[in-house]
Amino acid sequence: MLIILLSGTGMSYGQTSATASFTASATIIQPIGITTTSNMNFANLDAKSGGAVILTPENTRISTGDVALAENAAVSAASFEVTGEEGFAFSISLPKDEFLLANGSESMIIKDFTSSLANGGSLTGGSKIVRVGATLKVNPNQTPGIYNSRSPMNVTVNYN
Numbered sequence: 001m002l003i004i005l006l007s008g009t010g011m012s013y014g015q016t017s018a019t020a021s022f023t024a025s026a027t028i029i030q031p032i033g034i035t036t037t038s039n040m041n042f043a044n045l046d047a048k049s050g051g052a053v054i055l056t057p058e059n060t061r062i063s064t065g066d067v068a069l070a071e072n073a074a075v076s077a078a079s080f081e082v083t084g085e086e087g088f089a090f091s092i093s094l095p096k097d098e099f100l101l102a103n104g105s106e107s108m109i110i111k112d113f114t115s116s117l118a119n120g121g122s123l124t125g126g127s128k129i130v131r132v133g134a135t136l137k138v139n140p141n142q143t144p145g146i147y148n149s150r151s152p153m154n155v156t157v158n159y160n
Helices: 002-008
Strands: 034-037 053-054 063-067 078-083 088-092 099-103 106-115 127-138 156-159
Touching: none
Parallel strands: none
Antiparallel strands: 034 078, 053 063, 053 127, 078 127, 088 156, 099 106, 106 127
8 A cells, every 4th residue: 555655746847848939120211301491580670779580380470679670571491391201290409509609700699499290290191390580689770781690400200
């Protein structure tokens, strides 16, 4: 009887390992790009005793102080076409510094840039139009003439 008991306590083991396999893939997406489609133009202003002109991304000018805005002027926020992978989200970085618009030794400051996409956007159809506005500080009795930026102002886009 002792022999039967000992033989009944032996353990048997089932499968001790298993294997699964997998494959790998990668998708190369369309690189994000940005192209300037329109430059910023505050258009015709009368400086009078100075102030500021706010150019919104929607091509609207708002005058503060004593700056007079000429009507029927070719006002234009900067405009860009962002291209890339369909449906991908992106963010936009606007200039943070102040820049000069100059006419000879005379200058005005452009600052406080804003975008039509406050928090970025999505590439519907693989592209999106983005507009950028800013504030122009106009000095009292600013010398008449055409004022242009001395250095480029960069807008950067990145996939989120």
